[in-house]
Amino acid sequence: MEILIAQGRMGSQRHHEIQLLRIAQHIHQQTEQKRQRQRARVIRDQNQQALVRELTLQHAKRIAYIVIRKKRPEWGILQARNTGTNQRGEVVFSFLATAFVPRRNTG
Secondary structure (H helix, E strand, O other): OOHHHHHHHHHHHHHHHHHHHHHHHHHHHHHHHHHHHHHHHHHHHHHHHHHHOOOEEEEEEEEEEEEOOOOOOOOEEEEEEEEEEEEOOEEEEEEEEEEEEEEEOOO
């Protein structure tokens, strides 16, 4: 009888050890997942900062030409070239804007 009781105690002690081991593993997994999320967040933030540094643009606009019609001398067609260059001086976008605009009084 004493042997059975001792085995029963050992069995329940072993069961508690297994439960404690599972809890410790679960805590370790949660901690590791939290560390991985933090690392991913740091890497994402670093990538965004690098992207912001990489995408520094300067915008420039210049009048391409103006057309004034004899039929409507108080109005004109204006075209302007818009460009954007990055920090290395490379043109990264360019477009031509056209507008029908009233003329200013020059007198």
